[in-house]
Amino acid sequence: LITAEIFRLFVQKNIVIRMPENVPPAVSRSFIALIPSFFCLSLFWVIRLLVESFGNTNVHDLLYSLVGQPLSIIGGGFIGGLFAIMFTSLFWSVGIHGWDLVLSVLQPTWIQMIDENRIAFQNGETIPHIINYTFMNTFVWIGGSGVILGLAILLLVRSKSKYLKELGKLGFPSTVFNVNEPIMFGLPVVMNPLILFPYILTPVVCYVISYTTVAMGIVRPAVVLVPWSMPPIIGGYLATGGHISGAILQLVNLTVSIAIYYPFFKMLDNRTLASELGSESGA
Template identity: 45%
Template sequence: MNRLTQFLEEKIMPFAGRVGQQRHLQAIRDGIILTIPLVIIGSLFLILAFLPIPGYDGFMASIFGENWSANLQLPVGATFDLLAIFVAVAVAYRLAERYKMDPLSVAAVSLVSFMLVTPYKIAFTPEGMDKAFDVAGIPLALTGSKGMFVAIVVALLSTEIYRAIVKRNFIIKMPDGVPPAVAKSFASLIPGFAVVLTMWILRLILQVTPFENMHNIVGELLGKPLSLLGGSYIGALIAVIIAQMLWVTGIHGQALVWGIMSPVWLALVDQNRLAYTAGEQIPHIVNVQFMDIFYSIGGSGTTLGLALILFFRSRSKQMKQLGRLAVAPAIFNINEPIIFGFPMIMNPVMMIPFILVPIVIVTVSYFAMDLGLVAKTAGVMVPWTTPAPIGGFLATGGKISGAVLQLVNVIISAAIYYPFIMIWDRQKLREEREFSGTDSSSKSA
């Protein structure tokens, strides 16, 4: 155990720290975070459009007309179908901030660049005809989750080109008396032109290749491999193991791993959403909602069960007090009191279940859905702070099986944590008694 602790402290922690501070990964993470509130807003309308209540459809139709469901899904499309556009703007904005450049100008150029590399044609087959025609328009799939990888690549590339021009001082400088907004606009003219020119040339080159456009080449070379790995059982296991190992070294493992995997998992959420709204079979088990709702019950490491044991079963004063402080936040999937109060960091006793429990929970949850015992997540983005079992019920489209799985996961996690907590609790109780005995002796003397 000492060797493991030493390895984590000397090898994993410095490397993870450097990765966590990498500006491009930080920009991607922070840019993706911008989309989360928008997707949750869209999900609220999606839930209302498909509430699993008998007679609900007829009741809504009698009040709002036959098109009530389609009208209620308009905000869903305005959020989910524009994810790539949000990402193209937000990632460039965050990266420009780190480079101390005008973030709004860089974000605007990134948006133009994304639209420039996106094909402007949609295959349309008129009613009663067999032949498809290309009509002007941008496919919503490419501005939604399918285009997220291109949006990230374009945002990073356009920002770096912009920065290279600014760094060489190839900008138009206005006199001091010119308003700052006007000065910034003219300062962005040459860098912006360089970015747009580069993206235009890139588009023309790709048009004469078998890939035809950037979306196809990025999807083939980057999107598919990441989706296959990130959307698999093995990918989910790797993600939680790395996240937990980072946590025990003192690094916010979930923030780092989720920041890297969110583009993949969000795209899979949207694919589930499209299948759910179309009444088709939901394709993916692993996605953001699977990881947030079924692995993070109580916080990273599925620690709600741990918090309940501390609250009801601990005997030492220190652990009882920690249980009182931790149980309420844990209900809302916040476990910093446990992470830092236990502590879990470099704890030779508790790091074993802290890494083991997520492995078991992900395994149970995955195969419960794979075997059809539990409904898959329906593409509804439920806030990660939603308590169990409400989160599981909503994430699976109002299925009781989702709520039951969350409760089962809490029981499993509590059963695994229990013997380790008792060992730690007895150790703390013994320390308290020894301290109390020492204190009494000193008073007698």
Template identity: 40%
Template sequence: MNSFMSVLESKVLPVANKIGSQRHLLAIRHGVLATLPLTIIGSFFVILLNFPIDGYDEWIAPYRAALDVPFRFTVGAMALYAAFGVGSALAGHYKLDQLSAGFLSVLAFLITCVVPTQVMETVPGVIEAGRWLPISSLSAASLFGAIVTSLISVEIFHFLIKRDIKIKLPESVPPMVSNSFAALIPTLVVVLLFWGIRYGLGFDINSIITTLVSPLKNLLVGNSLLGGLLTVFLIVFFWSLGIHGPAILGPIIRPMWDSAILENMDTFARTGNAANLPNLFTEQFIQWFVWIGGAGSTLSLVVLFLFSKSKYLKELGKLSFVPGIFNINEPVIFGAPIVMNPILMVPFIVAPLVNVVISYTFFQLGLIPMIMAKLPFTVFSPIAAVISTDWTIMAGVLVILNFFISLMIYFPFFKMFEKQHLRDENKIEDGPVEKKAGIKYA
């Protein structure tokens, strides 16, 4: 066991840390995460439009079109906001003007992914004749195109500014004006490049990228049990090494997660039926049915700590319980610790995998519909599960079932861990023992 842990520390940790700090991956993670408030608020309007109450549809019918507007301009335009966020984040790394970089990213995305539609005849009450930009092109369907075009446009910006290819103004000119003129040449280059690719060569970057990513997306966030297990395993594996799991996988998996839940939300907004949505393994599936108390389903371990005979573990349980209720588990991950702990690492990895299989079975049997809303991760899991599955009570029951199954998986390992703490606490009079970091594992 010691040799295995040494290999992890010497071989795996450096690679994982290098991946987690790569500038483009960090920009994707930060830029996409910045859209979180928009998608959560958009989710509330989806829920508002679809309360499962008799007569509600008829009552809300006169207001439905107006109430749908916030959803369309939050979730429905998510790729547009992500383009600005990713470009701005990458520019921050290069110490470039982030506003200019964000605008360039949006420009590149619009030219590449949004094709104006010509309406020849007016349809009264529906649409006027003229040239229109389809809002559907701004949705999650264009998310991967938005990310790639943003990264390329900022790299062009950086390349030109670094080589001093820009319009220079006297130092007395205010920085805001100077930055705007400095971005003129990069803007021209970006326009000519992406316009030439899209309309000169007829090359649809967004479609190509979406096609290339689709197999991986279908595996990880579609309906594949193998993909769901793989995603969860990698996250808890990295966490057990002391690395923020989503920080490593986030740049790859988060755009897929966001695209998947937004597809579900859009389909539900159109059909009002949560039973036939396209994606099962969304981030919300993992949050509510697998991460009960946080990554590793640690709320069950915290509850066991509350009843421990060890003074330290009992106090840690008290400190970790309230954060755990709101799905924040860093206190127990680093306080127990679970990190690099060969005893607690096992249930920390196994319990979530079991939860995935059980939850997958419930969904496949049709006992619970698909997830159709994106709620804040701090919502109490049973409540969030009920709301995000179109008010399905069985979803809350499943969360509670998974909690007790996780508790049973953790229990024998908890007893071994508790026994070590009790032994060291009893020896404390014979010499100083560091409770947190000095436990010797067998």
């Protein structure tokens, strides 16, 4: 941020090297960047020397102490994780990608936590963190935000409405890989009062189940950085370092999500079916 502002000020104040107009633009821009670049490099080199000389540390460790550790306390506890889930669902309910917003703050901390878990697991030590990046993606967001895979399964196998059945066929394959936008905007979930309640409730229930079972030692904590697009069952097995408890936990959460979504799905299916039958009779 500071570097960008320095460049802007230098260019606006014309503190740059200007080349003749016949010089190619690519070459001219390179010369324009020389003075602000030299100033930025010198500035941060001095900051580095000061931090190392008087703070007996480096900039990266200093930033972690000032920013990373407080975020670890906020995002690493049960309440912090719960708030992250609630914010994600509430933002998504109005069409804003809530998970990206949450990750913009907590992802560096959560990735560091999963790496600390990995090191402890490899060394045979006690695994320190329940919540981390893999925990959220693998055990809470099964099928993406809102644990939408449960709803996708209902759309695919239980829909009487032609539209919802086709939507299930379209949305289910991508939702298996945690890409749920076809259902989020095709059903839609966004701005849909009938579905928003289970959409917000389901990840909270799955989070509580996951956190409790890991805290009690029933399920091994996540120790591997698994890609967010990993399908369920496989993802849980890999996340826990090849332990069947992770796959079982995902299966339990998926079953719970189907149970929570079912009555709301049924109302939506009946409403959509009645609309379709009315349209056909009117035609």
